[in-house]
Amino acid sequence: MDSILNPYYLGIVVIVGIYVILALGLNIVTGFAGQVSLGHAAFYAIGAYTSAILSLQGHLIFWLALPAAAIVTWCTGIVLGLPSLRVKEDFLAIVTLGLGLIFQSLANNLKITGGALGLGSIPQPELFGEPMSNFSFAVMTWLFVALAAFVAWRALNSRVGRAWLAIREDELVADALGVNTTRLKVLAFALGALYAGVAGSLFAHYTTFISADSFGFNESATILSMIVLGGLGSIPGAVTGAILLALAPEVLRPLADYRMLIYGLLLVILMRYRPQGLFGRSKAIRDRYAKKWLKKGGPKHEAAGNRKTH
Amino acid sequence: MFWQQILNGLTLGSAYILIALGLTMVYGILNLLHFAHGTVYMVGAFSSMVAIIYLKLPFPLAFLLAMVLAGLVGILIERIAYRPLRNAHPINILISGIGITIILENLFRLFFGAQTRPFPNVNLSSKTYGLGNGLSITNFQIYILVTAVVLVGLLQILIKRTKVGTALVATSQDMKAAKLMGIDINRMVALTFFLGSALAAAAGTLVALYFNAIYPTMGSMPGLKAFSVVVLGGLGSIPGTIIGGLFLGVIESLGAGYVQTVIDANAIAFVILILVLLIKPTGLFGKKIEKV
Amino acid sequence: MRLLETEKLTKTFGGLTAVSQVDMHVDSGEILGLIGPNGAGKTTFFNLISGLYQPTAGEIIFQNQRVHGFKGYQMAEAGIARTFQNIRLLSSLSVLENVLLGSYTRGKAGLWGAILKGKRVRDEEKRVRQESMEQLELVGLQDYAHQPAGVLSYGQQRKLEIARALAIYPALLLLDEPTAGMNAEEVEEIMSLVRYLKSHNKTIVLIEHNMHLVMNLCERLIVFDHGEKVASGSPQEIQTNPLVIEAYLGKEGDDE
Numbered sequence: 001m002d003s004i005l006n007p008y009y010l011g012i013v014v015i016v017g018i019y020v021i022l023a024l025g026l027n028i029v030t031g032f033a034g035q036v037s038l039g040h041a042a043f044y045a046i047g048a049y050t051s052a053i054l055s056l057q058g059h060l061i062f063w064l065a066l067p068a069a070a071i072v073t074w075c076t077g078i079v080l081g082l083p084s085l086r087v088k089e090d091f092l093a094i095v096t097l098g099l100g101l102i103f104q105s106l107a108n109n110l111k112i113t114g115g116a117l118g119l120g121s122i123p124q125p126e127l128f129g130e131p132m133s134n135f136s137f138a139v140m141t142w143l144f145v146a147l148a149a150f151v152a153w154r155a156l157n158s159r160v161g162r163a164w165l166a167i168r169e170d171e172l173v174a175d176a177l178g179v180n181t182t183r184l185k186v187l188a189f190a191l192g193a194l195y196a197g198v199a200g201s202l203f204a205h206y207t208t209f210i211s212a213d214s215f216g217f218n219e220s221a222t223i224l225s226m227i228v229l230g231g232l233g234s235i236p237g238a239v240t241g242a243i244l245l246a247l248a249p250e251v252l253r254p255l256a257d258y259r260m261l262i263y264g265l266l267l268v269i270l271m272r273y274r275p276q277g278l279f280g281r282s283k284a285i286r287d288r289y290a291k292k293w294l295k296k297g298g299p300k301h302e303a304a305g306n307r308k309t310h
Numbered sequence: 311m312f313w314q315q316i317l318n319g320l321t322l323g324s325a326y327i328l329i330a331l332g333l334t335m336v337y338g339i340l341n342l343l344h345f346a347h348g349t350v351y352m353v354g355a356f357s358s359m360v361a362i363i364y365l366k367l368p369f370p371l372a373f374l375l376a377m378v379l380a381g382l383v384g385i386l387i388e389r390i391a392y393r394p395l396r397n398a399h400p401i402n403i404l405i406s407g408i409g410i411t412i413i414l415e416n417l418f419r420l421f422f423g424a425q426t427r428p429f430p431n432v433n434l435s436s437k438t439y440g441l442g443n444g445l446s447i448t449n450f451q452i453y454i455l456v457t458a459v460v461l462v463g464l465l466q467i468l469i470k471r472t473k474v475g476t477a478l479v480a481t482s483q484d485m486k487a488a489k490l491m492g493i494d495i496n497r498m499v500a501l502t503f504f505l506g507s508a509l510a511a512a513a514g515t516l517v518a519l520y521f522n523a524i525y526p527t528m529g530s531m532p533g534l535k536a537f538s539v540v541v542l543g544g545l546g547s548i549p550g551t552i553i554g555g556l557f558l559g560v561i562e563s564l565g566a567g568y569v570q571t572v573i574d575a576n577a578i579a580f581v582i583l584i585l586v587l588l589i590k591p592t593g594l595f596g597k598k599i600e601k602v
Numbered sequence: 603m604r605l606l607e608t609e610k611l612t613k614t615f616g617g618l619t620a621v622s623q624v625d626m627h628v629d630s631g632e633i634l635g636l637i638g639p640n641g642a643g644k645t646t647f648f649n650l651i652s653g654l655y656q657p658t659a660g661e662i663i664f665q666n667q668r669v670h671g672f673k674g675y676q677m678a679e680a681g682i683a684r685t686f687q688n689i690r691l692l693s694s695l696s697v698l699e700n701v702l703l704g705s706y707t708r709g710k711a712g713l714w715g716a717i718l719k720g721k722r723v724r725d726e727e728k729r730v731r732q733e734s735m736e737q738l739e740l741v742g743l744q745d746y747a748h749q750p751a752g753v754l755s756y757g758q759q760r761k762l763e764i765a766r767a768l769a770i771y772p773a774l775l776l777l778d779e780p781t782a783g784m785n786a787e788e789v790e791e792i793m794s795l796v797r798y799l800k801s802h803n804k805t806i807v808l809i810e811h812n813m814h815l816v817m818n819l820c821e822r823l824i825v826f827d828h829g830e831k832v833a834s835g836s837p838q839e840i841q842t843n844p845l846v847i848e849a850y851l852g853k854e855g856d857d858e
Contacts, residue, residue, distance in 0.1 A: 098580030105577035158716030169692040178678030178707035264412030271406040
């Protein structure tokens with residue numbers, strides 16, 4: 001029993017769970033609502049720092065610091081989403097990339113975040129007056145994962161979720177159907193941020209030490225890779241993608257120095273041979289359908305329709 | 311002090327322009343955010359270093375060789391990471407580029423180690439020239455400024471005065487029409503990657519010389535910042551990129567010199583970018599697009 | 603009763619004037635046809651009154667309310683629904699989901715409501731699903747409800763777009779070339795659908811090139827050419843109007 005539950009493995013279980021929550025959150029923004037974010041790690045950082053600072057300086061217990069971090073990231077998501085989401089597609093990708101770098105840089109320089117030294121001695125959560133064991137922390141993390149997946153699923157299969165998909169597929173049509181696209185995009189952004197806030201809080205109180213290095217562009221890119229690998233917009237996909245990519249560095253550990261090289265190769269190969277991701281609806285199938293009705297005479301018939309005017 | 315910061319900013323801006331032009335040209339022709347571009351800058355710096363140390367080439371030749379090598383690497387990247395995905399979702403292309411970045415950075419780390427190396431000795435020592443009023447410029451700064459002017463000038467001549475240039479412009483304006491006119495699209499795309507990568511290599515070499523530092527991840531921050539230059543300039547506009555680069559260089563230099571920083575100089579670029587996009591969501595020189 | 607009115611409605615793109623000083627009105631319960639050669643500004647006009655474009659100048663008055671500066675979603679909320687000339691379905695979503703989206707403005711469930719999924723939200727979801735199925739039955743696509751919209755035939759896709767627009771329960775329905783690309787049988791189906799909607803007091807404005815349909819369905823026609831309204835009147839009046847024959851039919855000949 002001890003061997004399976006040793007701190008090393010439990011640590012991996014916790015970290016993987018945290019990544020699953022991050023991926024589920026970004027999947028709402030990018031997968032459901034179609035808004036590419038390259039700065040998701042900013043919200044992860046805000047959650048982690050908020051939770052850490054509230055515990056260290058406000059002496060708040062973990063069980064209050066975590067929801068506080070969630071609320072703060074939700075609000076930050078709205079505040080940052082409102083201006084950012086005015087720009088589209090490639091512009092948005094770069095703006096969110098910028099937001100990520102700005103927040104990392106703030107964390108690196110501000111006094112309250114401990115500057116480049118980061119914040120240490122973040123208290124571990126207590127349960128019934130006892131410090132939580134690694135095992136109970138892992139269980140708690142995965143309970144949050146389950147909750148996160150459930151909430152994402154409920155949100156997706158609702159009026160709001162359908163509006164998100166409409167924005168993703170064709171923003172103009174969504175607009176014409178009465179969807180306030182700005183509002184809905186900000187909503188997705190805020191919910192994704194909230195997920196990252198929860199993940200950040202868990203991370204801070206698990207590792208008990210955070211610094212700006214943990215929240216850079218690489219982190220954002222990794223989370224994005226997870227949901228693309230799983231299949232954009234798919235909840236099981238986000239979970240699977242996050243588990244696979246979070247485990248990859250561990251599994252590839254014996255390859256030592258070649259580990260990251262292979263990771264990069266994997267990304268390139270996957271994008272080439274399975275761009276729709278593991279759980280994604282294959283574009284090839286969609287194209288085949290598209291061809292089928294085109295053959296039935298999309299443009300051809302249109303010309304015929306025009307000629308009827310004579 | 312103020313004018314000194316402006317001068318330093320223009321130098322910095324010239325380097326940004328050299329990196330960002332490649333991104334602009336690639337975006338212009340393929341509408342693609344080339345995330346591996348920063349690593350090409352790194353490849354350029356390392357190529358110069360290798361050419362100087364192992365091939366014993368004089369600096370100018372090493373510099374040119376690095377541009378050619380990096381240009382070829384650029385072509386290769388397009389072949390491997392982007393061409394197979396030409397009709398894929400932009401996010402796929404983005405991640406493919408990130409994958410290439412990880413591969414290249416780690417290849418160079420395996421070969422050369424992760425540590426920062428000094429630029430090899432090329433019998434160029436830093437000299438400072440006084441310009442009066444306390445203003446001064448170093449010879450390295452002059453190299454960067456002059457190289458940027460020359461290379462941008464050459465690029466303009468190539469684009470405006472040659473047949474290949476005309477074909478390139480035609481392709482980036484309307485790929486289908488260009489194809490119908492018998493232009494080999496893939497060759498134009500390859501040429502774009504070659505030119506852009508060569509310019510990035512020039513910047514990589516000069517900046518490595520200026521800061522006397524070469525390391526495998528040296529391209530990541532300049533690569534990301536170049537994106538903010540490109541977006542500032544309105545995505546895909548060469549004149550926009552040039553002005554965006556100078557603007558950013560100067561602001562960054564002034565910001566770092568005057569403002570008691572709460573953020574790194576690196577992040578200033580993005581603060582500016584976001585402020586500009588707040589006012590004008592399509593960048594300084596972007597056109598307003600309305601389509602149904 | 604006036605449902606919609608435009609006053610000197612104008613839209614320019616750069617130096618190009620796509621819609622120029624158009625005065626028109628739509629009365630409740632009528633079927634109005636917009637005709638004119640390709641590029642005459644009909645679709646741009648639709649885009650203006652559905653809020654997808656903002657007018658350069660002029661006014662739009664809908665149900666006695668100035669709707670100047672309304673965005674697309676606000677026009678939809680106000681009760682204007684439309685279809686698109688180049689069918690714009692969400693092809694990876696199911697047929698039913700497409701219609702459900704049309705009912706967006708009639709729902710209230712927000713994000714937290716959807717997550718908690720209380721009785722009110724469940725009831726609402728049940729209701730809009732039922733109503734969406736009714737829209738599908740109206741256009742005869744109920745059997746395809748759970749197929750992805752992309753698998754439908756061209757004609758079926760056009761009908762689905764109409765069902766989706768109807769799900770808004772619009773006061774005004776804008777149909778942009780509803781029969782383009784359809785065979786004769788499908789055109790008849792669309793015609794009887796439009797008649798059915800009229801009998802249920804729907805107000806419809808349609809852009810159409812099929813003269814058989816236009817002359818038989820529309821009570822009133824407006825002719826566009828070069829962004830301007832060049833004539834209006836009953837189908838009979840339009841058919842004999844020399845200006846129309848010259849501007850419209852003459853131009854059409856050039857196109858081919």
